[in-house]
Amino acid sequence: MNTIALRISDFLKNHPPFSMLQTEQLLAISQAVEVHYIEKGQIVFETETPVKDQFYIVKDGAIGLYRNNHSNLVDECDEGDIFGLRALMRQGTYQLSAMAMEESILYSISANLLTEYITVNQKASTFLLQTFVSNSNFNTTDSFIDGAIKNAADMPDFNEELSASYSKNPIHCSPETSIQEAAKTMTLKRVGSIIITQNKKPIGIITDKDLRVKIATGTVSIDKPVTEIMSAPVITYPKNISVAEAQIAMLQHKITHLCITEDGSNQSELKGVLSEHDIIVVRENNASVLVKEIKRANTTKELQLIIQKTQQLLNRYIAQELPIRYITSINSAIINSLTNKIIEFAISKMVTAPPVPFAWLAIGSQGRQEQLLLTDQDNCLVFEDVSPELHQQTQDYFLLLAKEITIQLNQVGFEFCPANMMGSNPKWCLSVSQWQAQFKRWITKPDQDNLMLCTIFFDFERVYGDSDMVDQLSDSIFKSIDSYEIFLNYLGLNALQNPPPLSFFRNFLVEDSGEHKDQFDIKARAIMPLVDAARLLILSKEIKAHNSTIARYTKLAELEPQNSDLYFACIEAFKNLLYFRTQQGLLHEDSGRYINLQTLSKANKLELKSAFKAVKAIQELIQVRFKLSQLM
Structure with a gap:
């Protein structure tokens, strides 16, 4: 063997999956490796170009992986990192471009070498499977779990770990x-x-x-x-x-x-x-592809079809029992992307461009990134402050825009909110200062109606538009709470409105009248108590960067290690309840909120009752911490 091949072998054997190969397999690869010297700024491969019959490992230097014509750095590969392998497996065209961030030396390995020496090795093949589904450069972190997916570019391809759909009637x-x-x-x-x-x-x-x-x-x-x-x-x-x-x-x-x-x-x-x-x-019906279809869509009819595909995708994810946090993050990313497209459609139909910057906010479950089933709309609009003489015509413009947005959202499958909590309502289409004043009024006059509004509107997420004014709204909430701390006690009382959903005799508390008589309301009696508790506790810590219930409990566990077991129990309970509601909704083609207990197995009931223990425990903590027994 020549000296260059030996040097290549010495390098590769320190990096997986090459470190898992037998000596003769590694030597065979090393003899066939191609060496590339790449100048800074030189392109290795471009987005949308045909995939080459090889993948790469960085020997020296650094290679950046980019989206959007090298404007969005997705990953940086340095010594020992592999790139281009997922594309080689997938075939077609590259979804990223690769460009040298500094002078680099690359080794390229052909598809033939991959199949002949690497995939036939059990350890190496197992490693490939594990890393192939991680969506990162052989760096099996799940960093996207730490926050909701904001950009389709960051969206992992969960289809890799789903069971494949095959023809069940083979000829x-x-x-x-x-x-x-x-x-x-x-x-x-x-x-x-x-x-x-x-x-x-x-x-x-x-x-x-x-x-x-x-x-x-x-x-x-x-x-x-x-x-x-x-x-x-x-x-x-x-x-x-x-x-x-x-x-x-x-x-x-x-x-x-x-x-x-x-x-x-x-x-x-x-x-x-x-x-x-x-x-x-x-692969053509996965989350990343759906977001790309949304970006290419020109009509609400196209978006309606994408929503149908999204529901099919959700069905697959639920059936395969993927982690609920993955599913909610992906679903939220798709819905947010679709909403962005609809807002663009709506703006294009207006006679003039928006007169001032504005933001479209999702509230309620969508604001918490916990919306899985197609439910009704919950949204609002905030626009930049203007002079008093321009306020009315500015609000009129945004009310007209919001009406068009909500109509188009309805056309693609999101029902109008029965309570009219939408940006097309003058109550929920306000300037920054008006929203701040309204939040302060709700906080300083916490009657039942205002508390109910706080539980909905304080869970907001910017979907489109200016982020600075949204930060101003968050800051104003904490400022008002600081000046009227007893608000948290009233919010605590509100969080206890729904006690643990079991009666004295350990039976489920069901609706005793109305359309859903004798059915169990899993949202009001089990899910929302956990949501309300997480919101209250995170507000008391003055933390605004965590909107989802799971993220809130995770942060609380970090801040209060003495209560971490309880907070993690709440996370598990919430995930199980949300999963169960989604399964029921898909099964019965409804919101999954009301459940006929007669249709549940004993195992189902036991799973639910186990989740209720966390509800009881977190409510007991709230009652003690906020001294609520004195106010009850």
Whole structure:
């Protein structure tokens, strides 16, 4: 072996997945590696250009990965970092561009080397699977969990760890079937493959490629049995194979179809076929793609179709039991992106541009990034202060704009708020100073109505527009609370309005009248007590950067380690309740708020009752901390 190859080997063996390879595998790769000297500012590959048949590892220097014509740095790769591998797996075009941030030396490794030496190594292949789904440069952090996703560029591709959707009615034939009959069946059924089975077990496969290469060329007669040209043995996997596993398996075996069997072996019954096309379909219906479709959309009709796809995506995520925080972050990112597009549509329909800067705020569950099912709208608008003589015409402009926004949101699937808590209502379309005055009034006069408004409007998130004025609103809330501290006590009393949702005899407290008589209100009796408690406690700490319930309890656990067990119990309870409500909503095609207890299994009821313990515990903490027994 030459000296350069030895140096490459010495370098690679210190970095995974190369450190996991056997010596002969590593040496073989090192001999075939290409070395690249890259000047500062030189492009390695560009967004939207065809993926090269190789990936890269940084030997020296630094490579930046960018979006938007090198204006948005997504990641920085330095010594030992790998980049371009996800693109190689995915094929198509690059979604990022790579440019040298300083003079660099890169090693490039071809797809053939990947399949021949790396994916066949069990440890290295496992490492690839783990890192492939992490959406980072072999840096398996989940930093996006620490806050809601603000930009589609930061959105992880969770389809990689989802179970792949496969054809559950595979076309198959017996070994005695002639090639001609098999081809006719494939043509009739419009499929690109047919499985040869014996006693319901897969023993071989024929694809369109086999017909082209072995039949169309005259190599084999079409009268021969399918066993003459079938590929055998077939590659089999169990039903829960993930998208990432499927892609790596196809790459490793250089095939385009996998057989899905009962136990994952070729000795059990055939259950389906997973094709390369199926993987492409999954990838074309993921969160990142949906956000891109939103950006390209020109009509509300297109956005309506995207909302439908979003609900299908949500169904998949729930069915695959992905962490609820991942799901809510992704769903919020999609909804926010869609709302941004609608606001752009609405502004384009106005006769003139907005007269002053403004911001569109989501409130309630969407403001907390906890909206999963399509519910009614909750939003408001804030605009920059203007002189008194210009105020009315400025507000009139924004009321007209807000009306157009809410109409279009309704057209794509978000119902109008029954209580009219929308930016099109003059009460909720105000200047910065008006909002500040209104917040102060609610805080200093905390009657039942004002407290209810605080629980809705204090959970706001900027979706569009100026961020400075939104910060001003947050600051004004804390300033008003500081001047009237007893407000927190009243807010505490309000948080105790719904006690733990079990009666003295350990039965669920259900609605005793009305449309939902004898049904359990999971939102009011279980979810909102946890939400209200988190809001109260985080406000008492004067922390404004945490809007979601989970983020609030996480921050509280950090600030109060002595109560961390309780706060983490609240997180688990909240996640379970939100998950359960979403499942019920998808099952019954409604909001999931009211649950018929008769439809629940004993296990379901036990899970819910377990979550209620956290509600009881957090309410007891609030009662003691804010000395509420004196006010009750």
